[in-house]
Amino acid sequence: MTPGDLAAFALTALLRHRLRTSMSLIGVAIGVAAVVALTALGEGARRYVTAQFSTLGSSLLVILPGKNETTGSFPGMGGVPNDLTLDDAMALQRGIPKLDLISPLSMGNETVSNRERRRQVVVLGSTREFLEIHQLEVATGHTLPAGELDRGAQLVVLGATVADELFEGEPAVGRAVRVGDWRMRVIGVLARRGEQVGFDMDDLVVVPVATGMRIFNRTSLFRVVLGVGAHHDLDATCSRAVAILTERHGEEDVTCITQESVVSSLSSILTVLTLALGGIAAVSLSVAGVGIMNLMLVSVSERTREVGLLKAIGAGNRQVLAVFLAEAILIASMGGLLGLTLGWASIRILVLLYPVFPASTPPWAAAAALAVSVCLGAIFGVLPARRAAHLDPVAALAGR
Amino acid sequence: MIELEGVYRTYAMGGQLLHALNDVSETIEAGDYVAVVGPSGSGKSTLLNVLGCLDRPSRGTYRLNGEDVGSFSDEDLSRVRRHQVGFVFQSFHLIPRLDAEENVAFPMIFAGVPRAERRERVAAALRMVGLQERAHHRPAELSGGEQQRVAIARATVMRPQMLLADEPTGNLDSSSGRTVMEVLEGMNAAGLTLIVVTHDPAMASRARRALRMEDGRIVQRTRRGELRGGPVAAAPPEPAS
Numbered sequence: 001m002t003p004g005d006l007a008a009f010a011l012t013a014l015l016r017h018r019l020r021t022s023m024s025l026i027g028v029a030i031g032v033a034a035v036v037a038l039t040a041l042g043e044g045a046r047r048y049v050t051a052q053f054s055t056l057g058s059s060l061l062v063i064l065p066g067k068n069e070t071t072g073s074f075p076g077m078g079g080v081p082n083d084l085t086l087d088d089a090m091a092l093q094r095g096i097p098k099l100d101l102i103s104p105l106s107m108g109n110e111t112v113s114n115r116e117r118r119r120q121v122v123v124l125g126s127t128r129e130f131l132e133i134h135q136l137e138v139a140t141g142h143t144l145p146a147g148e149l150d151r152g153a154q155l156v157v158l159g160a161t162v163a164d165e166l167f168e169g170e171p172a173v174g175r176a177v178r179v180g181d182w183r184m185r186v187i188g189v190l191a192r193r194g195e196q197v198g199f200d201m202d203d204l205v206v207v208p209v210a211t212g213m214r215i216f217n218r219t220s221l222f223r224v225v226l227g228v229g230a231h232h233d234l235d236a237t238c239s240r241a242v243a244i245l246t247e248r249h250g251e252e253d254v255t256c257i258t259q260e261s262v263v264s265s266l267s268s269i270l271t272v273l274t275l276a277l278g279g280i281a282a283v284s285l286s287v288a289g290v291g292i293m294n295l296m297l298v299s300v301s302e303r304t305r306e307v308g309l310l311k312a313i314g315a316g317n318r319q320v321l322a323v324f325l326a327e328a329i330l331i332a333s334m335g336g337l338l339g340l341t342l343g344w345a346s347i348r349i350l351v352l353l354y355p356v357f358p359a360s361t362p363p364w365a366a367a368a369a370l371a372v373s374v375c376l377g378a379i380f381g382v383l384p385a386r387r388a389a390h391l392d393p394v395a396a397l398a399g400r
Numbered sequence: 401m402i403e404l405e406g407v408y409r410t411y412a413m414g415g416q417l418l419h420a421l422n423d424v425s426e427t428i429e430a431g432d433y434v435a436v437v438g439p440s441g442s443g444k445s446t447l448l449n450v451l452g453c454l455d456r457p458s459r460g461t462y463r464l465n466g467e468d469v470g471s472f473s474d475e476d477l478s479r480v481r482r483h484q485v486g487f488v489f490q491s492f493h494l495i496p497r498l499d500a501e502e503n504v505a506f507p508m509i510f511a512g513v514p515r516a517e518r519r520e521r522v523a524a525a526l527r528m529v530g531l532q533e534r535a536h537h538r539p540a541e542l543s544g545g546e547q548q549r550v551a552i553a554r555a556t557v558m559r560p561q562m563l564l565a566d567e568p569t570g571n572l573d574s575s576s577g578r579t580v581m582e583v584l585e586g587m588n589a590a591g592l593t594l595i596v597v598t599h600d601p602a603m604a605s606r607a608r609r610a611l612r613m614e615d616g617r618i619v620q621r622t623r624r625g626e627l628r629g630g631p632v633a634a635a636p637p638e639p640a641s
Contacts, residue, residue: 012502313506316510
């Protein structure tokens with residue numbers, strides 16, 4: 001008995017009860033479609049986040065004040081980090097060779113006002129490199145001037161939303177605004193950018209880093225971003241930066257992370273999430289399996305006489321088993337294919353509706369869903385098929 | 401050659417033992433034509449099932465071509481059924497969703513006969529029963545007599561040694577019954593051992609010999625020579641062994 005013969009015979013049996021067959025088939029299809037669609041959503045989330053972070057550039061290091069490991073010292077004795085100052089940033093600039101860029105960042109909330117129009121926004125104190133890293137371009141006017149980090153000019157670049165709110169479509173460049181208590185000249189307005197990693201990049205203003213620290217009256221930076229050429233060893237650069245700062249502070253009280261490590265840990269978290277979603281969807285597949293088992297049990301009891309005939313014309317127990325197993329597997333795999341198509345189609349529709357969200361079924365999930373549905377047929381088909389195979393031929397022929 | 405020696409087939413029925421076959425011994429030569437007659441429940445069908453390896457004797461030996469079938473595994477028995485036995489049933493037992501051709505081809509699928517050869521053999525088998533024109537009709541589109549002829553084609557397509565027919569004309573009118581018997585006898589003339597269970601004396605009289613069964617025993621053996629075309633004559637009963 002060839003697989004082709006088996007499949008052909010199984011198909012004739014299934015086609016005889018189209019409604020019943022299609023119900024079971026749809027059960028499997030829904031399960032598989034759920035696996036495909038949910039894993040696609042999970043995978044989409046992973047890609048979305050990864051893509052968002054990748055726009056930050058992968059050869060970046062971030063130096064944060066504080067050590068994110070326990071120091072082991074007694075409370076109150078050490079462990080309080082020293083400020084990460086502008087001088088530290090300049091020391092890094094001098095101490096690390098072939099630094100592509102350095103972008104110290106101070107950050108806070110301030111009121112920005114144009115006469116009576118005011119708006120509470122995020123104020124970033126940074127450098128022109130910061131704007132470059134985040135691919136923030138000026139739509140009109142100029143970006144922050146290059147120069148020494150500690151030069152705190154009274155200049156500001158407005159986000160698009162801020163400019164609209166404060167100047168209502170009038171040209172903002174060259175005008176004066178107040179940021180907190182400080183009067184600043186607007187030198188540029190950023191192009192619209194939308195949200196990046198959940199942060200509205202249009203509703204902020206950017207000032208030189210030293211200006212920012214003066215506005216906030218702080219000596220500590222929020223962080224320092226270092227950029228090195230693509231060929232550099234990021235980890236080595238990290239150690240170098242930490243060593244420089246440790247020497248300056250007298251203790252190791254900064255943390256250096258690479259953008260890559262952030263992305264990869266987020267990515268692995270979301271992969272686990274995808275697996276979990278797939279697992280939940282797989283529960284519905286097992287329900288579909290019970291449906292197949294039910295269908296096959298009914299089929300076997302209806303076709304008792306046929307089983308008797310199969311045995312009379314010389315089908316062995318194993319061949320009878322194969323006949324009924326083939327039916328279960330056929331239903332399951334047809335359902336699997338249908339579900340794959342359904343899941344894929346629904347994801348296509350989702351992508352059409354929300355082009356930003358890169359939902360896509362990971363190939364492993366599609367393959368696994370199909371493989372699982374075939375196994376489903378095999379597992380849930382075994383019991384009914386065994387029942388058929390072990391029928392007594394004489395009794396079966398008599399329909400008993 | 402079929403040799404039965406002291407064969408019993410016993411069922412437990414409501415705590416009682418029922419002897420469907422009770423010490424049956426019989427030898428049937430290859431190519432013979434045997435009718436098995438007797439009242440309902442006399443063990444005719446059980447005898448046929450044992451001969452066709454669908455059922456095993458509870459006791460006693462059944463030798464088929466010298467081999468003890470009692471020692472065969474289930475798989476061995478199904479191989480015997482596949483290659484050496486053809487069954488014809490009272491209710492035809494065709495698979496309703498398959499057409500005549502597919503029904504006839506069915507046993508060859510389990511025997512692993514290649515597709516091309518199958519087609520030739522199906523065509524030949526249908527020609528033998530005179531139904532080559534009906535190859536693509538489903539059972540529901542065929543008359544009873546035609547359905548039984550399809551069943552005979554199916555039973556012979558594997559070229560078995562013996563053809564076992566259980567009331568083959570039981571569900572047919574007399575004229576299609578006659579056609580079916582002629583087809584079966586044609587197979588016998590071509591060398592097949594033909595064993596027909598019937599309770600129709602006229603049909604039994606066509607056989608080379610007849611076995612009368614009662615309560616699981618063969619109580620009477622008749623040869624056609626002794627009948628001279630008349631009804632099954634009483635023969636002296638075998639001495640009980």
